[in-house]
Amino acid sequence: MQNEMIKVRVFRFNPSVDREPYYQAYQVPWEENMSAMNALDYIYQNLDPTLAYYDHAGCDLGICARCSGKINGKPGLFCQTVIKGDTLLEPRKKERVLKDLITSSKEIIQESLS
Numbered sequence: 001m002q003n004e005m006i007k008v009r010v011f012r013f014n015p016s017v018d019r020e021p022y023y024q025a026y027q028v029p030w031e032e033n034m035s036a037m038n039a040l041d042y043i044y045q046n047l048d049p050t051l052a053y054y055d056h057a058g059c060d061l062g063i064c065a066r067c068s069g070k071i072n073g074k075p076g077l078f079c080q081t082v083i084k085g086d087t088l089l090e091p092r093k094k095e096r097v098l099k100d101l102i103t104s105s106k107e108i109i110q111e112s113l114s
């Protein structure tokens, strides 16, 4: 049986190349209990290796908070948030973006302490 496809829109911005941030949409095969991180992994591994997000540097256990961001407008951890349909993924604070979903480490530390 073929998986249902969902649309995952991702915030993109490379300050050294892009004048403005933009959103890029990807079609991703949905699976039961799929996390936002699973969707990002699928995109990176199968569709777009230019996407920047915390993956191997993160714990994937909800501990390090490196994967914090916004899922459909709500703050959360990409590795711990289950997605159930079309999804919007953004950094928690767009003004601190280094590239795409990666923000400065100062931001991460401040977020995890608050």
Ligand code: FES
Residues within 6 Å of the ligand: 058, 059, 060, 061, 062, 063, 064, 065, 066, 067, 068, 077, 078, 079, 080
């Ligand atoms: S990767 Fe560490 S909390 Fe998500």
